Amino acid sequence: MTDLLGEMRRTHNCGELRATDAGKEVVLMGWVQRRRDHGGVIFIDFRDRGGITQIVFNPEHSPASHEKAQVIRSEYVLGVRGKVLLRPDDMLNDKMDTGAIEIMVDELKIFSHAETPVFPVEDRVEASESIRLKHRHLDLRRPQLQKNIMARHTASQAIREYLNDLGFLDIETPFLTKSTPEGARDYLVPSRVSQGNFYALPQSPQLFKQMLMISGFERYYQIVRCFRDEDLRADRQPEFTQIDMELSFVGEDDIMEITEGLIKTVFKKVRDIDVNTPFDRITYAEAMERFGLDRPDLRFGMELCNVSDIVKDTGFKVFASVVKNGGMVKAINAKGCINFSRKEIDSLTDFAAIYRAKGLAWIKVKEDGWQSPIAKFFTQEEKDVLAKRIDMETGDLIFFVADTPQITNEALGQLRNELARRLDLIDSNTYRFVWVTHFPLLEYDEMEKRYQALHHPFTAPLEEDLDKLDTDPLNVRSRAYDMVLNGTEIGGGSIRIHSQELQEKVLKTLGISEEEAHEKFGFLLDALASGTPPHGGLAFGFDRLAMLLCQEESIRDVIAFPKTQKASCLLTDAPSQAGVAQLQELAIKVVKIEE
């Protein structure tokens, strides 16, 4: 067959030729990164997935190729046959892997012309993110994105290899499925065959993976797309990828050991970083007490300090009344930060306000006593007790939040992270993992006036808390666990309920009627009664894990074709209008609010 390639076939990539290859005849194929003309000779930085090599068109060596090369511009696609030459000593380039050689071209094929790119294909790009997303085919040519996508590939293959070796089976679950109760909004897919009915895209394969355990597959995994129609935050996508696992005949320890091994393997393969295992474990209660957040960043100290008991009877009514009304007063000690300006303190107060803290009290600990708007409200004895509890030393700056336990913890927990960033306390090359365990099984939804599952309704309660399900549901702890890395949750899971009776009881506690339970989860309840092994699992957010592995700030930089925060694809212009005929077949009609 005749085609553009003819008999030409690539022998090497553009990143692998070295001085030791001198003299070889090679064929390279790739893109023009840059063209320079010098003394009648054309020099081209020639790029492919593997790297960059200099190729040379010399009119004295090959007049025909040189002539043909005249038209070449940036991003043209070429195939060249030539000889590897050592560069002259004064032309060596230590910064390039291939800087010791160049290719003297004998034969040139121009596969494709290229218009001038909208932005240059370089890591330092000035173009806005929306321009980059619109021209994603150019954006993806940039070395950093190429590296990210390749690292993501390496990560997913390392994960598969690790799990395969442990006897996990990669089993595919449906995408056109039934609405599941993950708490978020489903994407719906109208059915044409069964008009008026809808599929839901899965928020996770939760119920299917439990069915697979009930079916006896024992160890399941999948690297699988999931969907949530939520308003998007910076690090969320409407479709995201989950490393999803489930195991039978295991408890928490087994799952933690296996998933720690998985993380260790991935960090080694992708980044050559040795992660120490086993990871620390901390209960939810302890995490909240010490760090205010259920995803504590353990790379630095500055722990929260509960002073409610001390301040509850002091003359500072703001603190005292908060405690008396069931609230909480906590402090953190910004060691040595006495020189923070009023402006800096105000900016931190604004920061705490994002998390609904109504104010931020502070104390500067000076040689000669406290400098603080609130100092006057405390007796010396109270001051001494506080100073001891908070470990105050001269030069320290103390912050307090007094509010509901929830707001106090969150505002001060976030403030702790923010202070660490501002004070540069964080070593970005440290990877600090921790398991957070014993989450509450339920939380109370004030809006809907009912209990909600904190994890999901299939999470098992701790056996020793089972009797509190009736009497004190909010204090039932669950067998859920999250894996937290540097303050970010990267995975979470639980031991599941494997008894039909307990599952029915939990659903009832959640205020789900028997009828609703059977309509939504009847198949699970039936299956639970058919012989169910003890089982549990975990899911990692793969986009976020890849982002952390690549040291990127945005998950969009580790996804080939991401969506914007408005859930649109700027490259293809999705979503877009559907044809009238098609909507008719689906028996649906668009009825916008203005109609």
Place this chain on the structure above:
Amino acid sequence: MTDLLGEMRRTHNCGELRATDAGKEVVLMGWVQRRRDHGGVIFIDFRDRGGITQIVFNPEHSPASHEKAQVIRSEYVLGVRGKVLLRPDDMLNDKMDTGAIEIMVDELKIFSHAETPVFPVEDRVEASESIRLKHRHLDLRRPQLQKNIMARHTASQAIREYLNDLGFLDIETPFLTKSTPEGARDYLVPSRVSQGNFYALPQSPQLFKQMLMISGFERYYQIVRCFRDEDLRADRQPEFTQIDMELSFVGEDDIMEITEGLIKTVFKKVRDIDVNTPFDRITYAEAMERFGLDRPDLRFGMELCNVSDIVKDTGFKVFASVVKNGGMVKAINAKGCINFSRKEIDSLTDFAAIYRAKGLAWIKVKEDGWQSPIAKFFTQEEKDVLAKRIDMETGDLIFFVADTPQITNEALGQLRNELARRLDLIDSNTYRFVWVTHFPLLEYDEMEKRYQALHHPFTAPLEEDLDKLDTDPLNVRSRAYDMVLNGTEIGGGSIRIHSQELQEKVLKTLGISEEEAHEKFGFLLDALASGTPPHGGLAFGFDRLAMLLCQEESIRDVIAFPKTQKASCLLTDAPSQAGVAQLQELAIKVVKIEE
């Protein structure tokens, strides 16, 4: 943490213990396949993913376990600790892998009771397929389905390993995307954020994988779910899995070599079958001429024989007029089938009628001449010429179809396959691969009165046929190729158009206006102009490949949670009604036809 498992952890699976393990203390966990009571002793066939082992509760050995075991019934889930004993000689079971041993139980944990299963968990199942699908968690416990799902896992991992080693990158493409022109109907997903607009679920990642080539990733693959909202045939699912590949800087030979290697690897790993490569190749024209179908089954002969030139001037007007009107007369020779009854011939005529053949002429070749309703229309000379062309010998039965080329080929091609089945000509252990190449680029759609792409609009025409695009479009051959196994297409692909000008020209030939082209494929056309490498690819239907690997008749037997031919999931009861509030958020309304 306390839980049901306690300190008990599995040491072996139920398929791996042998006589050499005698004396070991082991822990097994699994399901009760069958219980027998014999002389006060309870014997249980104990099953897990790995196989079956006999476990024994002997009241003299462990009264407590024996007592606890009284309640055990089929499908209960247990954990047992016990000792491996050699079975007495008269109890050995050669049919079981573990038939030389049994486990004398010391400790029993009952993890789960089980209701009597709706159908027994055995390969020979009487239950209808819809009962099986409704109780898929039981169905999936059957050894054959367990084996299929595990074989599918083995296949997908073998494929990944093979492609990874060749430098292919597993890159994820979007599911919430734009309607693509694959020819089939899209599943739509209404957007909440952008009311009135819709995403489409991908029929294939075709355009994204081409964008990845334009982005310079050079070798891409994905094992990925795709969606087509078509009326379903027996071997189709609304969601199906594709092994999707694309490569840059290659021609047909490169892609064929790599994918042949992939198939060779998978058959070896999953079935220990050695597939010979390279595969034969046959052009579309030759396949149609010799076999009537573009997916010929080469495991047997009985090729089609074109006799149009012979019959066009004979006295048999039915044949002659068909040829004169542009039709075609072809025959197949069912060697030695002279004894077919009238009833058998009628049933074959009915079979041919499914493929729109209006009749099936036949000739029985006897010692003393033809026995045939049409014999009288032919002169002896014509008979001799026909006999020679069709290789008639005494004892043969010849069938003819005379119709349009399309109907003649299809009806006779299908008849050839049917005859081979009835005559048992096919060795089911033979795997006969063939490439079909040089498909027509276009076909004419009589309904829509315009050309359609036979493959898809991005398939490259053969370079030597380019000039016919304007003058004789139906005779332009494409650079598409299908991989056919035993008469089934298992994969197909093409070299793609990599020039913007040619792509625009082909879209124009397809009757797509410039405006429509830019609305639908503008991003591809733009990208093609930004420096595009020559590229091409292929996609395998993974469900079908898995089915052939598992020697199953239905793809539903290699999919964990398949849908029915009405595209519903009987297990979860999807699709189902959506909430009013949710539809309001999406700004859509159900308007059934009767309203």
